Amino acid sequence: MSAENASLRPLPGHLYVVATPIGNLADLTERARAILGTVDLVACEDTRTTGAMLTRLGLHRELTAYHDHNETEAAEKLATLVAAGKSVAVVSDAGTPGLSDPGFRVVRACRRRNLPVVPVPGASALTAVLSAAGLPTNGFFFAGFLPPKSAARLAFLEKYRDFDYTIALYESCHRIDKFAAEIVAALGPGRVVCIAKEVTKIHETFLVGLAADVQARLLKGSLKGEFVVLIAPKSFVP
Numbered sequence: 001m002s003a004e005n006a007s008l009r010p011l012p013g014h015l016y017v018v019a020t021p022i023g024n025l026a027d028l029t030e031r032a033r034a035i036l037g038t039v040d041l042v043a044c045e046d047t048r049t050t051g052a053m054l055t056r057l058g059l060h061r062e063l064t065a066y067h068d069h070n071e072t073e074a075a076e077k078l079a080t081l082v083a084a085g086k087s088v089a090v091v092s093d094a095g096t097p098g099l100s101d102p103g104f105r106v107v108r109a110c111r112r113r114n115l116p117v118v119p120v121p122g123a124s125a126l127t128a129v130l131s132a133a134g135l136p137t138n139g140f141f142f143a144g145f146l147p148p149k150s151a152a153r154l155a156f157l158e159k160y161r162d163f164d165y166t167i168a169l170y171e172s173c174h175r176i177d178k179f180a181a182e183i184v185a186a187l188g189p190g191r192v193v194c195i196a197k198e199v200t201k202i203h204e205t206f207l208v209g210l211a212a213d214v215q216a217r218l219l220k221g222s223l224k225g226e227f228v229v230l231i232a233p234k235s236f237v238p
Contacts, residue, residue: 008034010087015078015110017103018089019096019122022226023201025056027123033057035120040086043078045093045102066090071105079109089120094226096124100144100170125199126168129228133194133208136236139165145172146179153179157186167231176227180215183231187211192232198225209238 008031010016016035021027036042037059043066044050051063066074082088090097090106097103110117130137141160146153146169160167171179176195183193189212196206203225207214232238 007031010035010039010089011116012085012087013082014087014116014118015082015106016087016089016118016120017097017107018091018120019124020050020053020091020094022094022123022125022128022199023204025053027200028057029120029122032120032122033059035089036061036091038087039089041078041081041088043074043088043090043106045091049093050091066106067102071102075105075109078106079113079115082110082115083113094123094125096122099124099126099142123200125170125226125228128199129194129196129206129230130166130168133196133206133230134238135166135192135194135208135230135232137166140168140230141165142168145170148175150178150182153182154186157182161187162234164233166233169229169231171227171229173223173225173227176223176229177219179229180211180218183229184211184215187231187234191234192236192238194228194230194232196228196230199228201225 016039018032018035042050042061042063044063045067047063047065054061078088090103092101107117126142141163146156189210191211193211193214194206194208195214195218198204207217
């Protein structure tokens with residue numbers, strides 16, 4: 001067996017952190033598919049979502065729930081299974097586990113026990129938007145989801161007003177309109193931003209430009225979907 005083929009087979013006593021598509025199922029890598037199809041157990045954010053994906057791929061594996069509400073307890077149980085020689089894959093509903101999704105705690109639990117943790121890289125909304133937005137990527141600060149209260153978000157924007165690198169965030173469809181307005185209010189209408197939604201899906205949209213213009217364009221369209229927001233450094237000129 002070649003080294004390449006060997007990498008497609010999960011090893012006993014290993015945790016695999018597997019990236020899954022953020023919209024387009026064709027973005028699942030060959031290696032991810034092979035690992036998900038042969039591990040002893042797949043720990044996932046939602047068994048229905050992951051189960052449906054695996055069914056579409058013709059794969060059938062044992063699933064267990066690993067999400068925000070049981071992550072601490074489940075992480076130790078999964079690490080114990082890995083320590084006992086099981087191969088376990090952890091996935092989120094979409095994208096790379098651990099990036100504003102469950103995953104960090106089970107990785108930490110395995111690292112604490114000196115158990116092997118293997119990344120199986122692939123889709124990530126964060127890197128996809130950074131790569132295609134045209135904002136500076138020599139450095140960036142990923143802050144995930146900001147708190148739901150407006151005061152907290154405005155305080156964040158004020159704190160990082162003069163940050164030297166691009167700021168990347170996730171935002172929900174329920175607050176994206178308010179957040180766009182907060183960016184204009186806190187950073188000014190001329191700040192360069194990108195608001196991207198439904199990346200890799202049919203209605204993929206990139207709104208790039210001055211904050212006030214992007215806000216206006218945003219409000220003219222549908223606010224459904226998953227959003228990534230990038231804020232360029234104050235000195236950036238598009």
